[in-house]
Amino acid sequence: MFRLNGLVAQVEAPPIAEAETWLKLAPRNRVAINLCQAVPSYPPAEAMQREIARLSQLPHTGLYTEILGLPGLRAELAAQFSASYGATLTPQHFAITAGCNQAYCVALMALAGRGDNAILPSPYYFNHAMWLSMLGIEARSFAAFSDRSPLPWPEEAEALIDDRTRAIILCSPNNPTGAIYPPELIGAFYDLALRRGVALVLDETYKDFRGEASPPHRIFQTPQWADSFIQLYSFSKAYAMTGYRVGSIAAGPALMAEIEKIMDCIAICAPTLSQHAALFGLKHLRQWKEEKVHLMQKRIAAVHRAFDAPGLDYELASCGAYFAYVRHPFRGLAAKTVAQRLAAEHDLLCLPGSMFGPGQEDYLRLAFANIEASLMPQVVERLRESQIR
Numbered sequence: 001m002f003r004l005n006g007l008v009a010q011v012e013a014p015p016i017a018e019a020e021t022w023l024k025l026a027p028r029n030r031v032a033i034n035l036c037q038a039v040p041s042y043p044p045a046e047a048m049q050r051e052i053a054r055l056s057q058l059p060h061t062g063l064y065t066e067i068l069g070l071p072g073l074r075a076e077l078a079a080q081f082s083a084s085y086g087a088t089l090t091p092q093h094f095a096i097t098a099g100c101n102q103a104y105c106v107a108l109m110a111l112a113g114r115g116d117n118a119i120l121p122s123p124y125y126f127n128h129a130m131w132l133s134m135l136g137i138e139a140r141s142f143a144a145f146s147d148r149s150p151l152p153w154p155e156e157a158e159a160l161i162d163d164r165t166r167a168i169i170l171c172s173p174n175n176p177t178g179a180i181y182p183p184e185l186i187g188a189f190y191d192l193a194l195r196r197g198v199a200l201v202l203d204e205t206y207k208d209f210r211g212e213a214s215p216p217h218r219i220f221q222t223p224q225w226a227d228s229f230i231q232l233y234s235f236s237k238a239y240a241m242t243g244y245r246v247g248s249i250a251a252g253p254a255l256m257a258e259i260e261k262i263m264d265c266i267a268i269c270a271p272t273l274s275q276h277a278a279l280f281g282l283k284h285l286r287q288w289k290e291e292k293v294h295l296m297q298k299r300i301a302a303v304h305r306a307f308d309a310p311g312l313d314y315e316l317a318s319c320g321a322y323f324a325y326v327r328h329p330f331r332g333l334a335a336k337t338v339a340q341r342l343a344a345e346h347d348l349l350c351l352p353g354s355m356f357g358p359g360q361e362d363y364l365r366l367a368f369a370n371i372e373a374s375l376m377p378q379v380v381e382r383l384r385e386s387q388i389r
C-alpha cells in the first residue's frame with residue numbers, strides 16, 4: 001500500500017461536506033433549512049445565462065486562455081477596481097483564477113513554504129488554515145472576536161511575527177462573522193506588513209456586499225502597495241457564479257511571475273467560458289449586482305428583526321455580508337454538538353464556530369444568503385425550539 005502525504009492527511013475533512021451529513025442523522029420532520037454553505041439563493045442574471053449559452057457555441061470558448069487570464073477581463077477589473085478604490089491599477093496587476101479559493105492557494109504557495117508561518121486572526125475562513133497546513137506552513141492565530149470587539153488588532157498580530165513569518169491573512173467582510181473592517185484598520189495592518197517585510201493578504205470575496213460606495217480601504221492608493229499587499233476577489237457571490245469558478249488576485253510583478261508558474265501547473269487557466277461570463281458581468285450587470293446587494297441588506301435587516309424575538313436565548317453576536325454569527329445558550333457544550341443537534345432534531349443546518357478556529361465553541365455561523373428574508377422567523381423559531389430540553 002502506498003503512503004499518503006502526511007501534511008494533507010493530518011488536515012480535517014472538508015467542513016461543509018461533513019456538516020451536510022448531519023442532516024442524515026435522523027429522519028426529517030419537515031423541510032430542512034440549510035444555512036451551512038454561503039451560496040446565493042438565486043441563479044446568475046438571465047442576461048448572463050443567455051450570454052453563456054451564446055459563448056458555448058463559439059469555437060474559441062473551448063480553448064485555453066492566457067495563463068493569467070483573458071486580457072479583456074484583467075483590463076476591465078483594473079479599470080473598475082481603479083475607479084472603486086480611487087487608484088491606478090493596470091491589467092498586469094491582475095491574475096484570474098478558478099475561484100477565490102484557488103487565488104488564495106496560489107498566492108500562499110508563492111509566498112511561503114514548509115517551516116514558514118502565516119498569521120490568521122481567529123475566527124478565520126477554514127480553507128485558509130487548511131491550505132496552510134497542507135503546505136507545512138504554520139498558522140499562527142490570535143483571538144479577534146469577543147464581546148467587546150469583532151475586530152482583529154495589529155498589535156496582536158505583530159507579537160506573533162518572527163523571521164519565518166511570510167503573511168498576515170485577513171478577510172473583510174469577514175467569514176464567518178460578517179464583520180466589516182474599517183479602512184483605517186486594514187490600513188494599519190498594511191503599515192505593519194510593510195514595516196515588518198511580510199505580505200498582507202486580504203480576501204475581499206464579500207466586498208460588494210458592504211452596501212457602501214466608499215472604498216473598503218485605501219491601500220491601492222499608495223504608490224508602493226504591491227511591495228506588501230495582495231488582494232483576493234471572487235465572482236462567486238457578487239455575480240451568483242459559484243459553480244463557474246472565477247476569482248482574481250491583485251499583486252505586483254514579482255508575485256505575478258511566481259503565480260503564473262503555479263497556475264500553469266494547477267489549472268493552466270481559469271475556465272474560458274466562465275472568464276468570458278465574468279467579463280460580461282463586469283460590463284453589463286452593475287445594476288443587477290446592486291439590486292442583489294440591496295436584497296442582501298434587506299436580509300440583514302430581517303435577521304436583526306428575527307433575533308429581536310422575545311424568549312430567544314441565542315444572541316446575534318455579529319451580522320453582515322452573507323453571515324450571522326450567533327452565540328448559542330449552551331455554555332460548556334461544544335459548538336459541534338449544538339450544530340449536530342440543530343440539524344438532527346430541529347431541521348436547521350448551520351456550522352459550529354469551532355470549524356473557524358480556536359476559541360469559537362460558543363458560536364454558530366448562519367449563512368443567511370441562502371434563504372429568503374421571509375424564512376428568517378422560521379430559523380429563529382427552530383433555534384427557540386432547541387432551547388426546550
Ligand SMILES: Cc1ncc(COP(=O)(O)O)c(C=O)c1O
Nearest residue numbers: 099100101125175205234236247
Ligand atoms: C472568505 C471566502 N473566500 C473564498 C471563498 C471561495 O470563493 P470561490 O467560490 O471564489 O472560490 C469563500 C466561499 O465561501 C469565502 O467565504
